[in-house]
Amino acid sequence: DAGVIQSPRHEVTEMGQEVTLRCKPISGHNSLFWYRQTMMRGLELLIYFNNNVPIDDSGMPEDRFSAKMPNASFSTLKIQPSEPRDSAVYFCASSLGNSNTGELFFGEGSRLTVL
Amino acid sequence: GEDVEQSLFLSVREGDSSVINCTYTDSSSTYLYWYKQEPGAGLQLLTYIFSNMDMKQDQRLTVLLNKKDKHLSLRIADTQTGDSAIYFCAEGETSYDKVIFGPGTSLSVIP
Numbered sequence: 185d186a187g188v189i190q191s192p193r194h195e196v197t198e199m200g201q202e203v204t205l206r207c208k209p210i211s212g213h214n215s216l217f218w219y220r221q222t223m224m225r226g227l228e229l230l231i232y233f234n235n236n237v238p239i240d241d242s243g244m245p246e247d248r249f250s251a252k253m254p255n256a257s258f259s260t261l262k263i264q265p266s267e268p269r270d271s272a273v274y275f276c277a278s279s280l281g282n283s284n285t286g287e288l289f290f291g292e293g294s295r296l297t298v299l
Numbered sequence: 300g301e302d303v304e305q306s307l308f309l310s311v312r313e314g315d316s317s318v319i320n321c322t323y324t325d326s327s328s329t330y331l332y333w334y335k336q337e338p339g340a341g342l343q344l345l346t347y348i349f350s351n352m353d354m355k356q357d358q359r360l361t362v363l364l365n366k367k368d369k370h371l372s373l374r375i376a377d378t379q380t381g382d383s384a385i386y387f388c389a390e391g392e393t394s395y396d397k398v399i400f401g402p403g404t405s406l407s408v409i410p
Contacts, residue, residue: 188341227342285344287344
C-alpha cells in the first residue's frame with residue numbers, strides 16, 4: 185500500500201500567489217482530514233470529509249482557504265491569496281470510517297513557505 | 300470545545316522510563332490515542348485506549364487512563380535513543396469523527 189500521498193512536499197511562493205496542495209488518500213478509506221502544523225499553534229484540524237462530503241470546516245482560518253474532494257481518491261487544499269502567516273506544514277490524513285480504532289494515516293506533509 | 304493539553308518537553312536518559320502526561324476536556328471522548336512524529340515525517344499511531352479501559356500494555360508501552368480526571372499517560376520503559384520524537388495525545392468521539400490533537404511533547408533521549 186502506498187499510503188497517503190501528498191504533493192508538493194515543499195513549496196516556496198510569494199505573498200499573494202495561489203497555492204494548491206494535493207492529497208491522495210489510501211484506497212478504500214472514506215474519511216479525509218486536512219491538518220496544519222506550526223510551532224506556535226501545534227496541529228490544527230482545518231477540515232474533514234466523510235464520503236467526499238465536507239463535515240466540519242470550522243477550522244479553516246478564513247475565506248482565503250478552500251478545500252475540495254471531487255472524488256474518493258483526491259482532495260485539494262487551496263490558499264488564495266497566500267500570506268506569510270500561512271507558512272506551515274500541511275498534513276493530509278485518511279481513515280477507514282468503520283474501523284475499530286479510527287486510526288488516522290498521515291501523509292508526509294507539504295511544507296509551505298510564503299515569502 | 301474540545302481541548303487537549305500536554306507538557307511540551309521531556310528529557311530522559313537512555314534506559315530510564317519516560318512518562319508523558321496529557322489532559323483532555325471532552326467527556327464524550329471514546330477513543331484516546333498516542334501518535335508519534337519523527338523529524339520530517341507525518342504522525343503514526345503508536346497506541347490507543349478505549350474510554351472504558353483504564354490500562355493498556357503493549358511491549359514497552361503502558362497507557363493509563365483516569366477517566367474521572369480526564370488524564371491520560373504514556374509510559375515508555377527502557378527508553379532508547381530511537382524513541383526521540385514528538386508524542387501527541389489525541390481524542391475522538393467515534394471511529395469516523397474528527398480527532399483533536401494536543402500540542403505534542405518533544406522527547407529527547409540522552410545517551
